[in-house]
Amino acid sequence: MTFAARMTMFQQEASPMPDDTRETAVSLSGIGKTFGDTTALEPVTLDIKKGEFFSLLGPSGCGKTTLLRIIGGFEHPTSGALQIGGQSVIGRPPFERRTNMVFQHGALFPHLTVAQNIAFGLEMKKTPRDVITRKVGEALELVRLQDFGDRKIDQLSGGQRQRIAMARALVNDPEVLLLDEPLGALDLRLRLQMQDELRRLHKEIGGTFIFVTHDQGEAISMSDRIAVMSRGRIQQVGSPREVYERPVNRFVAEFMGHSNFYEGTVETKAADGLGDVNLHGRMFPCRIPPAFDVGSKVFVALRYERVEVQPLGDLCAGLEGTLIDEAYLGPTLQRTVDLGPLGKIIADSANNGREAPLGIGARVCVRWTVDSPTVLSAI
Numbered sequence: 001m002t003f004a005a006r007m008t009m010f011q012q013e014a015s016p017m018p019d020d021t022r023e024t025a026v027s028l029s030g031i032g033k034t035f036g037d038t039t040a041l042e043p044v045t046l047d048i049k050k051g052e053f054f055s056l057l058g059p060s061g062c063g064k065t066t067l068l069r070i071i072g073g074f075e076h077p078t079s080g081a082l083q084i085g086g087q088s089v090i091g092r093p094p095f096e097r098r099t100n101m102v103f104q105h106g107a108l109f110p111h112l113t114v115a116q117n118i119a120f121g122l123e124m125k126k127t128p129r130d131v132i133t134r135k136v137g138e139a140l141e142l143v144r145l146q147d148f149g150d151r152k153i154d155q156l157s158g159g160q161r162q163r164i165a166m167a168r169a170l171v172n173d174p175e176v177l178l179l180d181e182p183l184g185a186l187d188l189r190l191r192l193q194m195q196d197e198l199r200r201l202h203k204e205i206g207g208t209f210i211f212v213t214h215d216q217g218e219a220i221s222m223s224d225r226i227a228v229m230s231r232g233r234i235q236q237v238g239s240p241r242e243v244y245e246r247p248v249n250r251f252v253a254e255f256m257g258h259s260n261f262y263e264g265t266v267e268t269k270a271a272d273g274l275g276d277v278n279l280h281g282r283m284f285p286c287r288i289p290p291a292f293d294v295g296s297k298v299f300v301a302l303r304y305e306r307v308e309v310q311p312l313g314d315l316c317a318g319l320e321g322t323l324i325d326e327a328y329l330g331p332t333l334q335r336t337v338d339l340g341p342l343g344k345i346i347a348d349s350a351n352n353g354r355e356a357p358l359g360i361g362a363r364v365c366v367r368w369t370v371d372s373p374t375v376l377s378a379i
């Protein structure tokens with residue numbers, strides 16, 4: 001293994017440590033939920049820190065909304081304990097919790113004005129009129145819609161409605177803001193703009209945000225930590241870098257980005273964890289996690305963007321193959337190479353505007369650094 005490859009590996013391990021000294025905002029202990037025969041949520045044990053931007057990420061039906069609704073008090077868990085700000089809230093209704101929720105399908109009152117929508121919760125709590133006026137003004141300023149108080153909801157664009165839904169939650173000064181896919185219905189450009197707005201709001205308010213999304217890129221760019229969920233179960237919790245670089249299982253590896261997958265057996269393993277995985281007779285240099293020994297059956301995941309494809313020269317310090325597809329995807333170029341008995345491998349490279357097509361049928365050299373593959377349990 002080259003010195004450069006080792007250095008890359010050490011740099012990747014030096015990811016920032018989570019700030020564990022912060023107080024816990026939301027503490028879940030064995031929180032689960034079944035609806036009749038359906039298990040919507042397997043028991044979850046998890047602490048979310050004060051001031052954290054925490055995302056629940058997973059495909060449709062994996063239990064994200066169910067978990068958020070349990071935290072907000074809109075759903076009773078079938079099992080477990082739940083504390084918010086150090087106090088048990090099991091059995092407490094939503095309005096007795098220091099949480100506010102922005103719902104997946106933004107439930108604004110269409111017959112009320114923007115200001116009346118935002119004021120609704122405060123009026124329910126019999127807040128004095130002058131305080132309501134001031135707070136509604138502040139909330140509108142936070143979402144940068146200060147001149148929209150008198151508009152009707154149907155006179156707003158989709159993005160403006162989402163911002164009003166956020167203002168309506170923020171006006172109650174929640175310690176924990178629960179956001180259920182608040183950007184789900186927006187087009188890409190507006191979505192990116194609203195992501196910036198949300199990041200700014202989080203900084204300005206300094207509260208705890210629990211954010212639901214099924215968009216990996218969104219979760220990665222917004223969050224301090226992400227819980228990746230599938231089929232009612234949290235598969236992995238970690239910083240965006242941890243879940244992307246070190247997925248703990250095949251689901252997370254597949255869900256976060258795009259990877260090539262191969263099945264093989266650990267052939268060698270040195271004391272420092274470096275070794276080879278035997279894939280159909282070809283040796284794949286990898287970092288072998290402590291859980292695996294020589295003879296272990298494993299999956300090897302290799303991200304598209306970690307694979308380099310070059311025209312085959314005199315020396316190929318990798319695997320030789322034949323280019324079978326070359327796709328132009330705008331910002332990236334995607335190449336598919338046939339590696340013989342090993343199957344295909346896909347490589348993405350940034351489109352720098354200087355690379356000429358290699359041409360289908362070209363003989364190529366396929367390479368990656370030894371720390372790039374992730375070795376996962378085959379079961």
Ligand SMILES: Nc1ncnc2c1ncn2[C@@H]1O[C@H](COP(=O)(O)OP(=O)(O)OP(=O)(O)O)[C@@H](O)[C@H]1O
Pocket residue numbers: 035038039040058059060061062063064065066067104214
């Ligand atoms: N009230 C309910 N009664 C019965 N089953 C339910 C109920 N609410 C949710 N479920 C089921 O629980 C599972 C999790 O649903 P949930 O709404 O939490 O998923 P989700 O991750 O938010 O999905 P989406 O991304 O589509 O919003 C699903 O299988 C769903 O059908």
Ligand SMILES: [Mg+2]
Pocket residue numbers: 064065066104180
């Ligand atoms: Mg949902």
